[in-house]
Amino acid sequence: MPTKKSDTKTLKSLGRKTKPSRTLEVFPNHSPGQLEITLNCAEFTCLCPVTGQPDFAQIEIIYTPDKYVVESKSMKLYLETFRSVGVFHEHLAVDIGRDFMKIVKPLHVEVIAHFNTRGGIAISASYTDQRTA
DSSP: OOOOGGGGTTOOSTTSOOOOOSOOOEEEOSSTTSOOEEEEEEEEEEEOTTTOOEEEEEEEEEEEOSSEEEOHHHHHHHHHGGGGOBOOHHHHHHHHHHHHHHHHOOSEEEEEEEEOOBTTBOOEEEEEEEOOO
């Protein structure tokens, strides 16, 4: 089914210069429960909450949309808001996952944060949630 003009009516970021924001925009899903989407951000950055040093990661978001699909530019702008935020790796996966569930309302989401090696240790943290009826 092609994208309808009405599908894009509420999108404010796409095609415009906009600043990073914790807002996620969505558009209607034409096949609820029949689609799995993987978003991959290979250039994620945040700060160590103690030292203020930058931490680099790859963020994967795998979800099964229900009524809505997240618009990818709004997701990119959302992730950019963490660049100046001090956050532990493990907290980050939970924060992103909970925001995603609250705004996009998918049937299922998994957020995996693969952080680069720092101090000899690489950390991956994941958060999984699914909506109950």
